[in-house]
Amino acid sequence: MSGYNTPFEALGEEGIRQLTNAFYDYMDSAPEVASIRAMHGKDLTPMKERLADYLTGWMGGPQRYAEKYGSVCMTSPHKPYAIGTDERDQWLLCMDKALEQIGADDELKHMLKKPMFAIADMIRNRE
Numbered sequence: 001m002s003g004y005n006t007p008f009e010a011l012g013e014e015g016i017r018q019l020t021n022a023f024y025d026y027m028d029s030a031p032e033v034a035s036i037r038a039m040h041g042k043d044l045t046p047m048k049e050r051l052a053d054y055l056t057g058w059m060g061g062p063q064r065y066a067e068k069y070g071s072v073c074m075t076s077p078h079k080p081y082a083i084g085t086d087e088r089d090q091w092l093l094c095m096d097k098a099l100e101q102i103g104a105d106d107e108l109k110h111m112l113k114k115p116m117f118a119i120a121d122m123i124r125n126r127e
């Protein structure tokens, strides 16, 4: 028995913030994700916040990203970048490592597995 129905209930805003910090810190340091790191600006701090805002709503919490930016469509902000299966899998690797880093339990990891893959694959814009 977990006692939560959504990833947001499990993590809360603080947990999601820790997750996106760990996500971009991993991206910033791991050679195997260097090609997606290179797509981002030098300072990842604004991205930590934007991804946390996005995931807060996506995980079942308040719609922070929509409140600030007016949209939750993730296709257009990714259009300028060539995102294929390699880039998608690098992104998902960062997410797996971040979940590990914050001590997410197996149930939460399982709950996120398919929807995380689905959203990352939806953002993919080439083979």
Ligand code: HEM
Residues within 6 Å of the ligand: 036, 039, 040, 041, 047, 050, 051, 054, 069, 074, 077, 078, 081, 083, 087, 088, 089, 091, 119, 120, 121, 123, 124
């Ligand atoms: C599939 C692999 C992905 C790659 C390679 C990728 C890469 C990027 C890049 C390069 C940016 C722009 C960064 C900048 O402005 O410095 C960005 C923005 C963003 N990405 Fe991704 N991304 C991926 C998947 C995702 C997924 C699955 C989500 C959500 C669950 C997401 C959420 C965001 C958000 C919220 C922004 C900020 C958009 C904005 O407000 O401008 N990304 N991404």
